[in-house]
Amino acid sequence: MEFSSKLLEKAVHEMAQLPGIGKRTALRLVLHLLRQPAQQTSFLAEALVGMRENIRFCKSCHNISDTEVCEICANGSRDQGVVCVVEDVRDVMAIENTRQFRGIYHVLGGKISPIDGIGPSQLTIAPLVDKVKSGSVRELIFALSSTMEGDTTNFFIYKQIKESGITVSTIARGIAVGDELEYADEVTLGRSILQRIPFENALKNN
Amino acid sequence: MEFSSKLLEKAVHEMAQLPGIGKRTALRLVLHLLRQPAQQTSFLAEALVGMRENIRFCKSCHNISDTEVCEICANGSRDQGVVCVVEDVRDVMAIENTRQFRGIYHVLGGKISPIDGIGPSQLTIAPLVDKVKSGSVRELIFALSSTMEGDTTNFFIYKQIKESGITVSTIARGIAVGDELEYADEVTLGRSILQRIPFENALKNN
Structure with missing residues (x-):
């Protein structure tokens, strides 16, 4: 040009x-x-x-914030004992939009990805482990994307906190609401059968 | 959001x-x-x-330029009597890339488009007409896109300069080099037959 x-x-x-x-x-x-x-x-x-x-990052959850502690972490009506681990601020926005989560977040700032040169030390994993060890966390929910990097990151964190004995969960994977079974990929469909839930539970969440 | x-x-x-x-x-x-x-x-x-x-615009052709007169207009080896009328700087860059044109340009800054609220006065039509009337132009080549707006703009300019008696041409429309006839649209294919050229001319330009 x-x-x-x-x-x-x-x-x-x-x-x-x-x-x-x-x-x-x-x-x-x-x-x-x-x-x-x-x-x-x-x-x-x-x-x-x-x-x-x-721009500043919340000193508790590392989400983007204009204040030292973000609005979500500072909100007394949210359950500070349930921490949802996400990759970046977009995931926080997406989950907040659902209005289904009343806990707090922990923003990692990425996923472990050797190909992109991103190691654990570039992510906010250490403060998350410290937070769990301090005893303030009851449940950790992994909400990273289900890729090789996401799974690696989940497992890396899990290894360091499993001793603490808190509940560790991961968001449900399955057929999206409204999707046709015939167009679903095999892996997702397979998981959604293996990880089926009681029908009464599904009724409750509608 | x-x-x-x-x-x-x-x-x-x-x-x-x-x-x-x-x-x-x-x-x-x-x-x-x-x-x-x-x-x-x-x-x-x-x-x-x-x-x-x-940023400045060449006072002669209205192309984007860092100097009062752009490099193309200031280039003595280019034919100042042949003026190619284009919509914007991207068209100048595209034609320059072909290395097939040795004249100069006139950048209109858009096309007449009542829907978008663009009238002749917002384009550099008046200075183009003045340039033609001053007698320095031998040939005007319309190189606007062949849409309703492009055709309207061509005709609006043509009406004002036809008295001057200079050559007025428009770039050839036809099947693109390398394209299959069966996939060409009807209008283009029809025009390319009506506006066929002597085979010897096509040989020369290869």
Whole structure:
């Protein structure tokens, strides 16, 4: 791609550093900003820099927060003894949207993934283990995605806390509500049969 | 979507103003920036603001340029009498990549589109007409996309310059090189038959 302007080239280059944004898309986005009032670009730039420089993480659950302790951890009506372990803030938002969980979270910040160079020390595993050992946790719920990395991370944490004797569970895997059986993948369908639940329990949750 | 941080929410909101970027994608991009060194965010912000504030348009062809007159217009070896009319800078880049055009460009900045509220006065049509009337142009090549808006824009310009008697052409429409006839749309195939060219001309251009 040959640019008629260094300023344009630099803006496209920086925009194309974002994941999933190629050079062509970056050019389209940058040209869009050029057609909009200059204000839009400065609002975007200020919002990004302001966030990157001032964002904080809850000192208890490591979720993104504007305060030292996030709203969920600070909420007295939530069960501080039930901790749901998730990968990142998007998972917290997704579970909060269901309005089915009244415990608190622990945000790991990723999954153990040697291929991507992410080891246990880059995740907030140590504070989670400390929290369990301090005796304040009654149940730990693993809610990582069920991939090789997710399973590895679950097991790595489990090994360090199993001595504590607390309840450790993992979110149910199975056929999504509303899905047709014939289109489900074998592994999911197989698990959903092996891990079947009493019909009365299913009735209760409707 | 409920955010645990106002800073995060604001950054996602501004990012989601970009065309084709929804709230979910915006959140993914913003979280990516949080995982990268702070430098990456400030580089992106500086590149965007620097571009938006300092970018200039060539006073002759209205292409994006860092100088008063762009490199193409200032290039003495290019034929200043042949002007290719395009919609935006991406079209200039696409045609330049072919290395088949040795004239200069005129960037309209869009197409006449009443639905999008874009009238002739928002495009650089007046300076193009002036340029033709000044007598410096021998041939005008319309290279807008062949949509209703493109055709309208071509015709609007044509009406104002036809008196000048210069050659006015439009880029060839037809079956793309390498495409199978059976998959071509009817309109394109029909045009490519009606606007057939001497076989010897096709041989020359290979």
